Amino acid sequence: MALGKDYVKQDCSLARALEVVGERWTLLIVRDALYGVRRFGHFQAHLDIPRAVLSARLQALLDAGVLAKEGQDYVLTATGRELWPVVHTLARWGDRNFSDRGACRLFVHIGCGERIDTGGACPACGRVVPLEELEMHPGPGLDPNRDDPVSVALRGPHRLLDPILA
Structure with a gap:
């Protein structure tokens, strides 16, 4: 059943x-x-x-x-968009507990260039960074062999929510 x-x-x-x-x-x-x-x-x-x-x-x-x-x-x-903190926190939990290569993606506050912490806050600004102010960068756990259009487009920095043009 x-x-x-x-x-x-x-x-x-x-x-x-x-x-x-x-x-x-x-x-x-x-x-x-x-x-x-x-x-x-x-x-x-x-x-x-x-x-x-x-x-x-x-x-x-x-x-x-x-x-x-x-x-x-x-x-x-x-x-x-309200699901961003859930997705981010769950991914960081997975990085800590189930990844032997580290994070696949790193998230940076565009305003000051600092990586956000697990809770989504910028250490330099001391505030939770809105989704629209985040840029994603490849992390050490990213699989460099993926060749689909999205993986290729996300090998470099990419602002969250900006359309993938592949």
Whole structure:
């Protein structure tokens, strides 16, 4: 018997959130959207995800108001951008506990050039840096052999949310 997608017996905001972002691939799609991925083909190539699964996850994110469709592009809504601290914190947790090569991506405050800490704060400014003021740089754990268009585009510095033009 297949597992359900909802937590009807759970009276909990975390359960409600997991109904939206808890399925396999969903947070990786959100992560890529934060990185500037907007096109179906780019999500598919970068994630190496089956087309049917990607279609279903994108539709679920559209239905939940996490993504919006603008022409052929999938763009994060304000609700979707609110997931940045979750994605960042979970990735840093993964770096500390499950990576033997280090972080794949480093995040720098554009205003002063300092790397943000695990909580998203800039040590120089002493404040949590808004998503729009962050630039991503390759880290020591990045796989240099990935040759899909998104991986190639993200080998250098890239401002978060700026579209990947590949």
